[in-house]
Amino acid sequence: MTGGAIRSIGAPGPKRPYVHGFVADVDLGRALLHAACMNRANENQPAGAVLRVRIVFGPGLMLGPGKADLLALIRETGSIAAAGRRMGMSYKRAWMLVETMNAMFREPLVESVRGGASGGGAHLTEAGEKVLGHYRKVEERALGAAAPEVDALRALVRDISGRE
Numbered sequence: 001m002t003g004g005a006i007r008s009i010g011a012p013g014p015k016r017p018y019v020h021g022f023v024a025d026v027d028l029g030r031a032l033l034h035a036a037c038m039n040r041a042n043e044n045q046p047a048g049a050v051l052r053v054r055i056v057f058g059p060g061l062m063l064g065p066g067k068a069d070l071l072a073l074i075r076e077t078g079s080i081a082a083a084g085r086r087m088g089m090s091y092k093r094a095w096m097l098v099e100t101m102n103a104m105f106r107e108p109l110v111e112s113v114r115g116g117a118s119g120g121g122a123h124l125t126e127a128g129e130k131v132l133g134h135y136r137k138v139e140e141r142a143l144g145a146a147a148p149e150v151d152a153l154r155a156l157v158r159d160i161s162g163r164e
Helices: 030-037 063-079 080-086 093-106 126-156
Strands: 016-019 054-058 059-063 110-113 120-124
Touching: 016 110, 030 093, 059 063, 063 093, 063 120, 063 126, 080 093, 080 110, 093 110
Parallel strands: none
Antiparallel strands: 016 054, 054 059, 110 120
16 A cells, blocks of 8 residues: 555634545545445455545535536536436436536536537536646545555454455
């Protein structure tokens, strides 16, 4: 396992949002991290734990792995519907999350174009790219910082995999 130091994030407050997370396996790649976060981890993958970071800015104002993954998939697919399908959610749910994020930040994170001859689509705005980049950096730093404590916690967890 990789090393790192855990740091106290401090008490939540107006200048320091509350950061919520669970245990992590910093040696898992982003693909396994995403799959485990989505409760779709492959049985053949190494047993591990996943760090999930949710930044809560206030009541109903939060950014976590689901919204970040939705943003990343919108960037990749150019479509809110396609991004939602890839995450196993309805178009209505994906659109609601986009509307929530667009209202939460000073500038919209996603712009969409209605269908028509060109078929419509969606893309991240400059603000969307910045928000996604900052969130991924927080995620990366949290994974690195928590490694020793996660290893210690994992050593204390009962084997629930059924494998010896």
